[in-house]
Amino acid sequence: MSRNLFPKISTYKEQWLEVDNIHSLYIEQSGNPDGIPVLYLHGGPGGGSSENHRRYFDPDKYRIIIFDQRGCGKSTPSPSIKQNTTEELIKDIEAIRSHLKIDKWLIAGGSWGTTLAMLYGIAFPQTVLGFILRGVFLATQTEYDWLYKADGAAKFFPEYYQEFLMPLAEKDKQEPLAGYQKIFACDNEVAKIAASKAWYLWELRLSTIEHQHIGSAQIEDPHQAHCMAQLSHYYFYHQSFIAEDFIINHIDNIKDIPAIIIHGRYDMVCQLNNAYRLTNAWQNASLQILPQAGHSGFERQTIDALCKATEVMANFLRENKK
The missing domain is CATH 3.40.50.1820 (Alpha/Beta hydrolase fold, catalytic domain)
Structure with a gap:
């Protein structure tokens, strides 16, 4: 079926x-x-x-x-x-x-x-x-750490993880959620767009084992990428607003x-x-x-x-x- x-x-x-x-x-x-x-x-x-x-x-x-x-x-x-x-x-x-x-x-x-x-x-x-x-x-801390810290999914996709970290200042790369918060809270729209693409691309690459070589050109809907990055970061930065x-x-x-x-x-x-x-x-x-x-x-x-x-x-x- x-x-x-x-x-x-x-x-x-x-x-x-x-x-x-x-x-x-x-x-x-x-x-x-x-x-x-x-x-x-x-x-x-x-x-x-x-x-x-x-x-x-x-x-x-x-x-x-x-x-x-x-x-x-x-x-x-x-x-x-x-x-x-x-x-x-x-x-x-x-x-x-x-x-x-x-x-x-x-x-x-x-x-x-x-x-x-x-x-x-x-x-x-x-x-x-x-x-x-x-x-x-x-929506637990171990799941956030798995997704966004260096000891989790990054070990399986080290080259993609480096691209995920690229929008961040060097001092912010140990705590990516906090680093992305600085970007999404700032007034620099160009930086926000670049960060949104990097965030969205990281999740796309983790999401499927059927499609390889996913790059920024595969982001067909910039609006969806912007929504996904902004909201998922916002929720996970705040631990999804639950205990x-x-x-x-x-x-x-x-x-x-x-x-x-x-x-x-x-x-x-x-x-x-x-x-x-x-x-x-x-x-x-x-x-x-x-x-x-x-x-x-x-x-x-x-x-x-x-x-x-x-x-x-x-x-x-x-x-x-x-």
Whole structure:
């Protein structure tokens, strides 16, 4: 099974939802209006939604909802870190559910989207039918260090890591998050653009084992790169605005909700041991390790696994209607 099993899905409704005096969220729906409601949460923070996120779900069985989180994509303003915290993102999700008059829904997501999915579930467990999570990120200090310090993923990609450090002053290279903070907080727009490209390129290069020789020429959407760099740095510099190990420490809130967790064995962005640790703590979650996949949600093995997981979950929810 692959995403090509399902036809390319056109949206049947697009809208913007105003959630405060600054932010309006871009929301789109497709598939079956009477199907199982599912919300897909994109990665990043700041990654934005993709039309291909719809294609994990059979449009005959699912009412598919995707949106751009505040401050990125087609949501306005974009990019923006004003009034932008994890707590506000969780409130935005609940505002969407209320606006769309949905009682309970399936929550799916990838990477940062898994973090946000679980945090939303912890806050509003009564609204969640189940989870499908790809590339688990628990937002802990060890994960930030793995991504951005010299003793982590940099050991596997030393030449790419040197390019990631290039925008930084020599004295800031030991603490890249703090170094990038100085650039993103300054008034030098040229420096910000260069830093955004370097930040985004580092993550692109870590994300997939299927495509090699990724360079700056492969950055097709400068706006997405700017959003991704600005927001992901902002969130991770502030430890995602949650306490250390918050998800594991509050897993009892969602322990009875079924979850399918999918993780590539060669995921260099989100390490597999975190998904393994999460599954051991979550009594109603199952983990599928993909033997030939990295982090990206658009690698072939990952696409197949996600499509199968959405079929399995649809059948389960139909058989166990709540």
